[in-house]
Amino acid sequence: MLQDCLHEGVELPTLHPGVTLLDIDSSLGVEPLCAVVLDHLIGDSGRAFWVDAGGHVRTRTLHRLAPHPRYLDRITAARGFTAYQHxxxxxxxxxxxxxxxxxxxxPALVVVPAIDRLxxxxxxxxxxxxxxxxxxxxxxxxxxxxxxxxVVLTxxxxDDLxxxxxxxxxxxxxxTATTFGPRFTDQEGTDETLVYHVGDGWMQTTLAFWREILEHRAQVAGAPVDDGEQTISVDEPTARVSSPVTPEGW
Structure with a gap:
């Protein structure tokens, strides 16, 4: 079920123990998955294990969305390039x-995006x-x-495979992508459009919006938030590109 309202009717899905299939509209890219992973880590002190295929683990995206770089220390990633490696x-x-x-x-979470790809x-x-x-x-x-x-899978x-x-x-x-932004829907039909209200009747979702959601969750959980003055726009290269996320094998 979608729970834990964060801000003005905006919420991310709460992950429960067990295997969860997350079907993401391809037009939305990797941001929703990264946001869900980081949101879960904010509420849990454990570590996420990410087994990647197809370049879904993005250091820059995770860095932009994380309310503090310290959360990236708790993501261990490995990448397979063939089915046998995976x-x-x-x-x-x-x-x-x-x-x-x-x-x-x-361990707090296991993430295996595009599990069928290779x-x-x-x-x-x-x-x-x-x-x-x-x-x-x-x-x-x-x-x-x-x-x-x-365990989150995409x-x-x-098809049959x-x-x-x-x-x-x-x-x-x-x-799914809607005219008002991404929307999460569970099997029971509970859904919430994730939008950023900018006034004058317009709505928009941005990477900064995902960051705002995660910062709010971090504050609720009493977790550290990076409150530095530097801001990063969607099109601006990340100044700090180093990350503990390692794309090689275990």
Whole structure:
């Protein structure tokens, strides 16, 4: 369910333990996913584990949206470039999550965007690709169950190959583009248009708007907020591009 109203009727979806499928309109890019991940970290002291495919983990976007750069310290990312690399990363993920728990950095979230993307490549037979995908979905479901944390998945396409992704999900959320901005909708039909009111009857959503949402949530949670005077526009290159998010393997 969509809960925790943040600001003038604006809210981000609350993630619950279990597997969540997040279907995002392709025109919206990676910002909604990054905002949901950071919003969850604001309310949880644990670490996010991101297994990427197709360049969804964007350091610049995460840096722009984070209310404080410290939140990026809690995102560990790895990227697969083939189906076999991706499957190998997911096979190793339970151990990585367990090691983090032992080191007193408890897992808070697992993120696997476009989980089906690499399994569509020509270098892997279709019958084998579906088997690989189904087995890794079982691994992710096991992590969600054993660690009692959310596992967020997205898919690149809705067809027979990605059907097991929807079947594995305990909850499905949709994020669609509307004339008034992005809108999250859950299976029960609860939705809220995420817009920024600029007056004169006009509404707009921007990266600064996502940042405002996250800053508000951070203040509610008593978390640190970067209140420096530097501002970054949507088209301005980020001055600080370094990040603990590492795109290599575990």
């Amino acid at each position: 499957a190998s990363l997911l096979d190793r993920l339970p151990r990585v999550v367990s090691d983090a728990a032992v080191d007193r950095t408890p 399994y569509r490549e020509d270098d892997i037979p279709r019958e084998q690709s579906k088997d690989l995908l189904v087995r890794r979905l079982a691994t992710l479901a096991g992590i969600a169950r054993q660690r009692d944390i959310p 898919r690149s396409r809705e 990605s059907a097991p992704v929807e079947a594995a999900a305990h909850e499905t959320l949709s994020c």
